[in-house]
Amino acid sequence: MIWLTFIMALVSGPVWAGEAQPLGDDPAVEARLKHLAVELRCLVCQNQTLADSNAPLAEDLRREVREMIVKDMTDKEIVDFLVERYGDFVLYRPPLKATTTLLWVGPFVLLAVGGTVLVITLRRRSQKVVDVPVTDEEHRRVEQLLTEGGKHS
C-alpha cells in the first residue's frame, strides 16, 4: 500500500508540472498577443490593459485574440474586430476623430492659453516696474530709517 502511494506520487509529479505551462505553445503567437494586448483595454478593470488583467473577460478576449492570430489575421483586422464590438474604448490610445479632437488638442490649447497669459502678465509687470524719481527729502528719510531703525517715526 505504501509502495502504491509512492508510485502514484511519482506518476502524478509530471502531471502537476504540466499545469504551469502557458496556454499558448507557439512563442511567435504569444509575442504577437503580448504586443497587441498592451494596446487593448480590459473592459472590466478599466485602467488595466488586456495583457495585465486577470478578469475572466480579459482571459476570454486574450483567447479570442490568440485564435485570430493563429488564423493569420492582421493586427488591424484583430483590433477592428474588437472595436466593432466594444467601441473605441477598447483601445488604450484613442483614435483621432471628430469626437476626440478635444481630447487630443485640448492639452495643447491649454498650453497655448497658459503661455499667452504668462507672456502678457510678464510684459505688464515689466511695464509697471519703472523708475520712480526719488526726491532728496525722501532720500534723506530712507537714510534716516536705515541707520536709526525708524525709532523716531
Place this chain on the structure above:
Amino acid sequence: MNRFLLPLSIFVVVVGFLGIGLTLNPREIPSPLIGKAAPEFSQPQLYEPEKTFSPADLKGKVWLLNFWASWCSGCKTEHPVLMELAKSGQVPIYGMDYKDQRDEAVGWLQRWGNPYPVVGVDEAGRVGINYGVYGVPETYVIDKQGMIRYKQIGPLDPDTVAKKILPLVQQLESQ
C-alpha cells in the same frame, strides 16, 4: 473686481465640467452595436440542449436578449423586474446563460422563477464577445428586422423598464 473675475469664471467652468462628470457613469461604455444587426448565433438551449436558439428564429418580433448567469449578483437584483415584465406579456425576454454551468443555471431558475420562453447557453462567452458584453447582466432590445436598438448595461430596474424599454418596444412594435 476685474482681478477676481477671471479666476472666478475659470473656477465656474471647471466646476461645471466636474459637475457633468459626476453624473456620468464610467462603467457605461456606449455600445457601437446600436443601430446595427444583432450578431447571429446558434446556441444550444438550456432545457433542451439538442435544440438550438438563434436570433433568426425571432425575425419579425420585438424581443429582449438578456445575458445572465447564476453566479451573477446583479442578475439576482434585476430578476424580479424581469419576472414582472414577462408576466405583463408586453415583450418576450429571451435569456442567454453566460459562462455558467447548466445544472446551476437550471437550479437558479427553478428557485427564483423563469421569465424566459427560451434560454440559450453561452458556455465559452463567445456570443457575449460578439455582443460586446463586458459584465452581466446586460440586456439588448432587438427590433423586427433583427437590429439592436438599445443596450442596458447592468441590472434593469422598474424605472428604466417603464421609461425606456417599454416606450421603445411600443414604438418598435408599431413600425
